[in-house]
Amino acid sequence: MALVYPHKLDLALTPTPFQLLGRATAKWGRGHRLWVKRDDLTGCTLSGNKVRKLEFIAAHAIDTGCDTLITCGGLQSNHCRATALAGAQLGLKVHLLLRGAEPAEWEGNFLLDHLAGAEVSCYPKKQYVAEIGQLFEQWQAHYAAAGRKALAIPTGGSDGIGVWGYIAACEELQSDFAAAAIESAHIVTATGSGGTQAGLTLGAALHDLPATVWGVNVCDDEQYFLDKIASDAGQWRERYPGVPGVDVAPRVLDGHVGPGYAVATPEIFELIADLAALEGLVLDPVYTGKAFAGMLKELADGRFEGVRDIVFIHTGGVFGVFPQRAGFQPGL
Numbered sequence: 001m002a003l004v005y006p007h008k009l010d011l012a013l014t015p016t017p018f019q020l021l022g023r024a025t026a027k028w029g030r031g032h033r034l035w036v037k038r039d040d041l042t043g044c045t046l047s048g049n050k051v052r053k054l055e056f057i058a059a060h061a062i063d064t065g066c067d068t069l070i071t072c073g074g075l076q077s078n079h080c081r082a083t084a085l086a087g088a089q090l091g092l093k094v095h096l097l098l099r100g101a102e103p104a105e106w107e108g109n110f111l112l113d114h115l116a117g118a119e120v121s122c123y124p125k126k127q128y129v130a131e132i133g134q135l136f137e138q139w140q141a142h143y144a145a146a147g148r149k150a151l152a153i154p155t156g157g158s159d160g161i162g163v164w165g166y167i168a169a170c171e172e173l174q175s176d177f178a179a180a181a182i183e184s185a186h187i188v189t190a191t192g193s194g195g196t197q198a199g200l201t202l203g204a205a206l207h208d209l210p211a212t213v214w215g216v217n218v219c220d221d222e223q224y225f226l227d228k229i230a231s232d233a234g235q236w237r238e239r240y241p242g243v244p245g246v247d248v249a250p251r252v253l254d255g256h257v258g259p260g261y262a263v264a265t266p267e268i269f270e271l272i273a274d275l276a277a278l279e280g281l282v283l284d285p286v287y288t289g290k291a292f293a294g295m296l297k298e299l300a301d302g303r304f305e306g307v308r309d310i311v312f313i314h315t316g317g318v319f320g321v322f323p324q325r326a327g328f329q330p331g332l
């Protein structure tokens, strides 16, 4: 059965580059070749993995008559920043429901949210966790009463619509693999709300990509993501009944969260600085830094034995570096 994509908008600068990390390969490869898919280059401020999901989500919003997007996340959410900028680009109102007390200083993604003109509501963590479902409903009702129509986008844009972003990205990876003569690979991505990994896992199966997809979780645990990816894939099938039947077997590399979500150890900051100096590639301490560190640790432990090529999906997140600058200057 052929794969028919739903309508999407052009927001991401794609195809993104696919590059061999020669010096990183020499330093850490142990016989493997390390590649990077530069999804940090899907745009400048509208950058990272979320843009691929938003191409489908924003198209759905417009096609169903929505004039407002409501979404949620942490104060430094890359997804919220990308939604704010995409909304501004498309002339849609964006309302962000953020987890945490309003910071005194606007910086990183939070600053960009405001520059993009998004309405921002901050909720104390406890309230946010207990009430986020109700908050979405309240705000949707608020906009409805004002004659508007708001689409509620879940955390990270990870749902049955958002997964199309990385299903489509697997077509790019097919061409990348062909150009680089890669016949078999492991693909590694950071996983936070599961949608990128769900899309890659589905996409690899749908497009016969000769690759095993791994998510390095930056929060929660393996079981959480196995369930989350199954749920995103299930939603996708329900929403688009004509899609081909494929088995999803998500794989999670657990054990690399460190002290907690968005809290990194000195080793992660050191690795980010090392890679930036070695390859000119900047990771972040919340997502990609931990995922890259997890990939290197698993590689050293022999997880990828027998397969030469390892592909790291650089999912962006550079604006998360600045609020954590003290981690790079331990004396501060």
Ligand SMILES: Cc1ncc(COP(=O)(O)O)c(C=O)c1O
Residues within 6 Å of the ligand: 048, 049, 077, 078, 079, 156, 158, 190, 191, 192, 193, 194, 195, 196, 197, 287, 288, 315, 316, 317, 318
């Ligand atoms: C930079 C970055 N990388 C990776 C992820 C993880 O992607 P996903 O939420 O689709 O699991 C996120 C968002 O959570 C992110 O902002």
